[in-house]
Amino acid sequence: MQETLTLREAQLAELSAIAEHWLAMFEEVGKHREAEFAYGWRERFVQYFSEQIGLGDARYFIAVDGERIVATAGAMLTDGYPAAIHGLRNGYIFGVRVDPHYRGRGIATHLTARAVAFLRERKPWAIRLHASPFGRPIYEKMGFMPTNEMQLKAAGNSPAPSESR
Numbered sequence: 305m306q307e308t309l310t311l312r313e314a315q316l317a318e319l320s321a322i323a324e325h326w327l328a329m330f331e332e333v334g335k336h337r338e339a340e341f342a343y344g345w346r347e348r349f350v351q352y353f354s355e356q357i358g359l360g361d362a363r364y365f366i367a368v369d370g371e372r373i374v375a376t377a378g379a380m381l382t383d384g385y386p387a388a389i390h391g392l393r394n395g396y397i398f399g400v401r402v403d404p405h406y407r408g409r410g411i412a413t414h415l416t417a418r419a420v421a422f423l424r425e426r427k428p429w430a431i432r433l434h435a436s437p438f439g440r441p442i443y444e445k446m447g448f449m450p451t452n453e454m455q456l457k458a459a460g461n462s463p464a465p466s467e468s469r
Contacts (some may be wrong), residue, residue, distance in 0.1 A: 392429040
């Protein structure tokens, strides 16, 4: 079967399908399982991104084969702290995922480049992302650099550090 890939901006009506890529991305890297998400997360996903896209602060870019979405990349200007206080908004790239059958063809690079271009038009202070092991080489080739961000699991998600006596 001949593949016919189209790379384009997503439509609001496609956000439900994009949510499935969002979930698959987390599950593939072992970060979250659907059972860990609060009930109704898909509806909140669609509502939140519909609002952000409507404001012009977010976009999703997708690759479709026929009518099936096979890759996604999102971009948004951050909201809330610290932007609300400092007046310096950052760009954030998220939800980059390519179906395994379509990997190795430059699709993630192309969609991420479109997301970066969208953000650069909005002149953020910086553009950030969280890289999976799959994505890190792609992002480094695009000029992204590791930062000093660290993470601590919240109570209940991991054992507390032991105290030495």
